[in-house]
Amino acid sequence: MKKTISKLAAALGAAAVLSAGSVGATTLDFIKHIDGFGATPGVGEKAMEGTPFSSVFVPIATTARGYTRQNPSSGGIKDDAPYAYFDGNQAGIGVCKVLVAGNQCSPSNDDNVTAGEILGLSWGSDVLLQSLSFRGEAHPNDPSFAAGDKFDYSTNGGTTWFTKQLINAKDGVVSFGGLFLGANQQILLAFNNQQFYVSAAELTAVPIPAAAWLLGSGLAGLFAIGRRRRTVAITA
Secondary structure, three states, rough: OOOOHHHHHHHHHOOOOOOOOOEEEEEEEEEHHHOOOOOOOOOOEEOOOOEEEOOOOOEEEEEEEEEOOOOOOOOOOOOOOOOOEEEOOOOOEEEOOOOEEEHEEOHHOOOOOOOOOEEEEEOOEEEEEEEEEEEOOOOOOOOOOOOOEEEEEOOOOOOOEEEEEEEOOHEEEEEEEEEEEEOOOOOEEEEOOOOOEEEEEEEEEEOHHHHHHHHHHHHHHHOOOOOOOOHHHHHO
């Protein structure tokens, strides 16, 4: 399906990272993020490697990267030549191996995560990943998945992989139960037996414990007192 591309500058900007004290979950709606850029829902957008993107629909620094995968039996990443790719019309983020003029994916049916591809997602602060939402390849009419449809994921660069069902919940919303991801730590999402797009992510920011603030304030106070005493002793 042919897509038009909005300017990358329209999709990128200074990301508003969630407050350290926030404890509520936030849903990052990638479909709204990309479909909101065009007058029609057929707008696609390339997500540049290593570049955070932000909008009113993505209120936390997010980076998407594309990879090709080694043979699943050997695990790991083969290379990072592919691009993470925004696809409109109720799809989400996928992976494209070849970009042509106008940042179009060639062939046009290679803009999801398919055989031998990995999508890496990370966020600019510590988060708890509550869930990811998925869309099927025949979007917008294929939001759900069948029993037995799977994907693989890794949080250690592909050294260890786990498998989840894409049909864990209605419309491919798969729970991760508050999986901790440190700032800029990637979760790798790889093809297993079914093509997919990632349409949304539900995150909870990790708050800085109140005790840490109290400890920091206490140490700062002790440092100030000690410095003042040393100053007095020198000038007396």
